[in-house]
Amino acid sequence: NAGVTQTPKFRILKIGQSMTLQCTQDMNHNYMYWYRQDPGMGLKLIYYSVGAGITDKGEVPNGYNVSRSTTEDFPLRLELAAPSQTSVYFCASSIPGGGTEAFFGQGTRLTVV
Amino acid sequence: GDSVTQMEGPVTLSEEAFLTINCTYTATGYPSLFWYVQYPGEGLQLLLKATKADDKGSNKGFEATYRKETTSFHLEKGSVQVSDSAVYFCALILQGGSEKLVFGKGTKLTVNP
Numbered sequence: 001n002a003g004v005t006q007t008p009k010f011r012i013l014k015i016g017q018s019m020t021l022q023c024t025q026d027m028n029h030n031y032m033y034w035y036r037q038d039p040g041m042g043l044k045l046i047y048y049s050v051g052a053g054i055t056d057k058g059e060v061p062n063g064y065n066v067s068r069s070t071t072e073d074f075p076l077r078l079e080l081a082a083p084s085q086t087s088v089y090f091c092a093s094s095i096p097g098g099g100t101e102a103f104f105g106q107g108t109r110l111t112v113v
Numbered sequence: 114g115d116s117v118t119q120m121e122g123p124v125t126l127s128e129e130a131f132l133t134i135n136c137t138y139t140a141t142g143y144p145s146l147f148w149y150v151q152y153p154g155e156g157l158q159l160l161l162k163a164t165k166a167d168d169k170g171s172n173k174g175f176e177a178t179y180r181k182e183t184t185s186f187h188l189e190k191g192s193v194q195v196s197d198s199a200v201y202f203c204a205l206i207l208q209g210g211s212e213k214l215v216f217g218k219g220t221k222l223t224v225n226p
Contacts, residue, residue: 004156031212042119042202042218043157050212058213090156092214099145099164099206102214104156 002026006091006105013081013112021076021108023091031094032074033102034058034066036087043090049074050096081112115140117203119217126193126224134188134220136177136203144205146170146179146186151200151219160188160201164208193224 007022025032030051035043045058049068063085065077074093078085088109094102120135138144145164149157161170166181175190186203203217 033214035216043216045213045215048213092157094212094214096212097208099162099208101147101159101162102157104158106156 004091004093004103004105006089006108008108009106010109011111013078013110015081015083015112017081018077018079019081019110021078021089021091021110023074023076023105024072025074025091025093025103026072027093027103028071029093029095029103030071031096031102032068033092033094034064034074034076035090035092036060036085037090037107038087046076046089078110083112086110086112115144115205115207115213115215117205117215117217119201119203119220122219123221123223126222128195128224128226129192130224132188132190132193132197132222134201134203134222136186136188136217138184138186138203138205140184140205140207142207144207146177147204147206147214148175148177148186148188149202149204149216151202153199157202193222195224195226198222198224 033048034046047066049055091105092102147162148160150160161172163170163179169178200219
């Protein structure tokens with residue numbers, strides 16, 4: 001099983017450019033999450049989804065958009081990239097129940113210059 | 114809101130030393146508690162978990178006990194190894210709640226030979 005796959009692994013953007021971070025999982029998990037991890041900091045939740053067609057904001061949603069048209073895919077869109085969005089982005093998935101494990105992708109390291 | 118507070122790092126220990134990383138939480142409902150570990154350049158992976166009060170999670174020599182009375186979930190290991198060098202995150206998710214996985218800021222552990 002591939003688990004949670006994120007692409008690309010690295011990306012450099014110029015200020016004002018847009019891009020989509022891809023996340024796909026093959027475990028048929030209902031729940032999916034996007035986090036950002038800034039240097040020396042913990043993970044901050046950007047958006048999450050409890051199923052196809054349902055998304056909700058996390059702690060730091062400004063500057064980002066998401067969609068969930070299928071169970072497998074949960075892309076994160078950055079519009080008008082800013083230096084403050086330089087970070088490592090992690091996608092994760094889990095099943096409902098509250099006591100189950102979340103599985104993480106390897107991360108996307110994004111630099112905005 | 115729901116939150117997790119971890120002891121400030123970084124923590125540097127010699128091999129075979131005893132490890133404790135403190136974690137306390139605030140939750141609006143009944144949480145499940147987790148410790149995740151992040152090795153350099155990788156995503157997070159589950160280390161251990163506990164879903165009800167007085168449960169003890171354990172894995173790879175690490176242990177943590179869910180203490181409802183002190184709202185704590187401290188991570189311990191009796192004898193650390195160089196290979197335990199990583200960043201450790203305490204996290205919670207509300208059972209039957211929003212399904213948002215909330216992380217602490219992480220504690221970086223370095224074990225020297």
